[in-house]
Amino acid sequence: MTRGDSQIDKLVLVVHGVGDPAPGETLSIFARSLADDKHPLGERQTTLWLYEKSADPNYVRTFPAHIRNLKNDVGNIELAEVFWGDISRVLRGWPGLILAIFQIVFGLRYVAYVAADQPGRSAYWLKRLGLYSSRILHGPVLAVTFFLAILAVAISGTQLMWPDSYKSVLWTQTVLAGCCVFALATSAIGWRVTNSRVLERFWFWVNVTAMFVGGLMTVKTMFLDVAFPEAATDEIRPGLLWYCRVLVLLLGSLWFAEIVVLFGIGASWFGALWHPRAHRPALHIAFLLPALAVGIWGQVLPMAWVSAKSGMQNLLDLKEIDSLFEEAIPLLGVQFLMCSILAASAAIIGFRFLSWRSKHGIEDFLRGARAPRLIVHGGVQSVLAVCTICGVLLVLTIGLLELRAHDHSANHFAKLLADSNRYVLSLLLPGSVIFAFLIPRLQPVFDIVLDVVNHFYFRSTKIDDALDDEDEFDINETTFEHGTLYFSRRDAIHLRMKRILSYYRDTIEHRPELIIVSHSQGTIIAIEVLNDPELDWLKNRFSKVSLVTLGSPLTNLYQHYFAHFYPPLDRPFWSRLRKRVDRWINIFRIDDPVGTEINFPNNMNVERSSSALNYTNHPVGCRGHVSYWNDGEVLAIMRSAFTADETADRGRRAA
Numbered sequence: 193m194t195r196g197d198s199q200i201d202k203l204v205l206v207v208h209g210v211g212d213p214a215p216g217e218t219l220s221i222f223a224r225s226l227a228d229d230k231h232p233l234g235e236r237q238t239t240l241w242l243y244e245k246s247a248d249p250n251y252v253r254t255f256p257a258h259i260r261n262l263k264n265d266v267g268n269i270e271l272a273e274v275f276w277g278d279i280s281r282v283l284r285g286w287p288g289l290i291l292a293i294f295q296i297v298f299g300l301r302y303v304a305y306v307a308a309d310q311p312g313r314s315a316y317w318l319k320r321l322g323l324y325s326s327r328i329l330h331g332p333v334l335a336v337t338f339f340l341a342i343l344a345v346a347i348s349g350t351q352l353m354w355p356d357s358y359k360s361v362l363w364t365q366t367v368l369a370g371c372c373v374f375a376l377a378t379s380a381i382g383w384r385v386t387n388s389r390v391l392e393r394f395w396f397w398v399n400v401t402a403m404f405v406g407g408l409m410t411v412k413t414m415f416l417d418v419a420f421p422e423a424a425t426d427e428i429r430p431g432l433l434w435y436c437r438v439l440v441l442l443l444g445s446l447w448f449a450e451i452v453v454l455f456g457i458g459a460s461w462f463g464a465l466w467h468p469r470a471h472r473p474a475l476h477i478a479f480l481l482p483a484l485a486v487g488i489w490g491q492v493l494p495m496a497w498v499s500a501k502s503g504m505q506n507l508l509d510l511k512e513i514d515s516l517f518e519e520a521i522p523l524l525g526v527q528f529l530m531c532s533i534l535a536a537s538a539a540i541i542g543f544r545f546l547s548w549r550s551k552h553g554i555e556d557f558l559r560g561a562r563a564p565r566l567i568v569h570g571g572v573q574s575v576l577a578v579c580t581i582c583g584v585l586l587v588l589t590i591g592l593l594e595l596r597a598h599d600h601s602a603n604h605f606a607k608l609l610a611d612s613n614r615y616v617l618s619l620l621l622p623g624s625v626i627f628a629f630l631i632p633r634l635q636p637v638f639d640i641v642l643d644v645v646n647h648f649y650f651r652s653t654k655i656d657d658a659l660d661d662e663d664e665f666d667i668n669e670t671t672f673e674h675g676t677l678y679f680s681r682r683d684a685i686h687l688r689m690k691r692i693l694s695y696y697r698d699t700i701e702h703r704p705e706l707i708i709v710s711h712s713q714g715t716i717i718a719i720e721v722l723n724d725p726e727l728d729w730l731k732n733r734f735s736k737v738s739l740v741t742l743g744s745p746l747t748n749l750y751q752h753y754f755a756h757f758y759p760p761l762d763r764p765f766w767s768r769l770r771k772r773v774d775r776w777i778n779i780f781r782i783d784d785p786v787g788t789e790i791n792f793p794n795n796m797n798v799e800r801s802s803s804a805l806n807y808t809n810h811p812v813g814c815r816g817h818v819s820y821w822n823d824g825e826v827l828a829i830m831r832s833a834f835t836a837d838e839t840a841d842r843g844r845r846a847a
Contacts, residue, residue, distance in 0.1 A: 201267030209712025216258030219273035299645035308478035314463030335397035715744035743787025
């Protein structure tokens with residue numbers, strides 16, 4: 193294949209990393225950084241449209257591969273971008289950030305499941321109970337909360353327009369029927385517009401809750417009020433508030449069940465640690481992530497309800513709301529206490545990291561100085577584990593007291609926890625201001641976490657997925673997990689890179705050099721594709737394959753926490769990668785909290801026939817995790833490495 197009158201000497205694939213880049217944006221930044229007066233960009237950016245698999249066989253999906261051309265001393269270079277930002281992305285602005293938070297909280301279950309996928313019966317139950325915890329939390333707990341919110345809005349609206357109407361039997365039935373219809377309609381719409389199995393499960397439980405309330409209304413009207421007519425208007429069942437009380441008690445019971453499951457997760461985690469082949473960092477993740485999800489919802493939901501209670505009382509002067517919320521477990525106090533301790537420990541680690549960054553340079557790094565780990569620091573893990581265990585025991589104790597009809601306010605410590613609600617509410621406004629200030633600055637963090645969540649996102653295998661079809665690339669050869677689950681988003685991203693490679697395979701008439709330059713999560717994409725069994729033709733179509741990774745989380749994140757999926761690079765698992773990659777240059781900043789040096793075992797360089805080092809790490813100065821593409825120090829290392837490599841090749845050919 194040629195561009196104009198020139199044949200391609202080097203093909204450079206650019207794989208972007210974190211962030212929300214537009215298609216072609218990363219390629220354009222990188223190409224402009226490489227170009228100069230002597231080596232200008234040869235033409236405007238063009239777009240190659242390639243197809244990808246679609247669930248609808250009658251609909252052909254395409255994705256863009258943007259292309260630039262550059263001429264320099266080594267010949268004609270074609271640069272093509274592997275764009276995958278639309279599959280795993282955090283949208284800009286407040287709506288996108290809020291959506292990302294929900295996607296992360298709902299998606300933690302996938303990471304926990306993969307982390308617990310280890311040998312042993314205890315690890316099996318750790319994995320299963322993690323799923324059960326997520327299904328209770330994101331199913332009936334949120335569904336009952338959602339219906340309660342609808343009911344609270346209905347009470348507020350009717351109270352403003354018709355005071356004390358919520359006590360009327362006929363009005364109660366009318367409003368309840370309307371709430372049930374609204375919940376069912378919302379569920380039907382949500383089911384159509386969402387494609388997440390977790391959200392589909394939530395909408396299913398919304399339907400169940402609506403039908404439960406409808407059945408409860410029928411039973412109360414036809415049996416309870418008939419059998420006990422004197423109680424129909426009494427304060428025990430004052431219209432709509434009686435149904436609120438039932439739902440609050442149901443919610444408390446569900447939360448108590450969630451705490452029991454979390455207790456089982458802790459026991460399974462402790463047992464799994466003693467297995468001789470256990471990978472403990474992954475087991476810690478499998479235990480802490482479900483606990484973190486419970487903690488997040490355990491902080492958000494009670495705070496929302498206590499805030500609603502305060503607002504409804506101030507706005508509507510409904511005294512009955514007090515007794516309704518006093519029956520709930522004082523979970524907010526527990527969560528607030530644990531959250532404060534966890535925030536303090538994270539702040540200490542953050543301060544240590546900033547202090548290290550301000551005092552150390554590359555020389556210190558080469559002498560062995562390392563920045564404190566931020567993803568995820570062992571000290572923060574330990575504090576989270578202690579907080580989880582203490583929090584579970586506290587809530588379990590208070591819940592048992594409630595079930596045995598003991599007033600928790602009689603217990604001094606439980607009363608302090610319940611009283612902490614006042615302090616939480618007083619912090620709500622300043623906390624919201626701080627949250628609004630920090631959220632936009634935390635977007636890179638959400639980008640990174642969401643990339644990891646999407647990397648491990650899986651769904652059950654369909655028969656159409658498992659069977660070979662006419663497509664060259666099939667998931668049954670790549671991303672299956674034990675033949676029952678596969679990582680669908682990861683596979684879709686890998687497929688794009690393989691499509692671009694196969695396009696050049698089928699159109700080039702010679703064997704140019706292939707250079708893959710990747711950043712952050714994009715390095716994991718590049719590494720896994722280069723190890724893919726479906727690309728055995730790669731070495732025959734390219735004269736040389738080089739890999740450049742920038743800020744790669746391979747060792748710092750994936751090999752540290754998920755070593756059972758990402759073993760050391762000298763293991764047989766990576767044999768295809770080692771055979772295909774002639775040179776691997778890893779560049780990283782010494783303060784990068786995500787991408788660090790890659791652990792290249794010594795025998796990887798020894799096993800190559802060349803005396804040169806084929807796998808090398810190159811540290812650069814402190815500038816964080818982003819903007820590698822136009823970093824002058826990074827570009828200088830790449831130019832120096834490949835210029836020296838080109839000179840050596842010419843010398844060998846001349847000899």
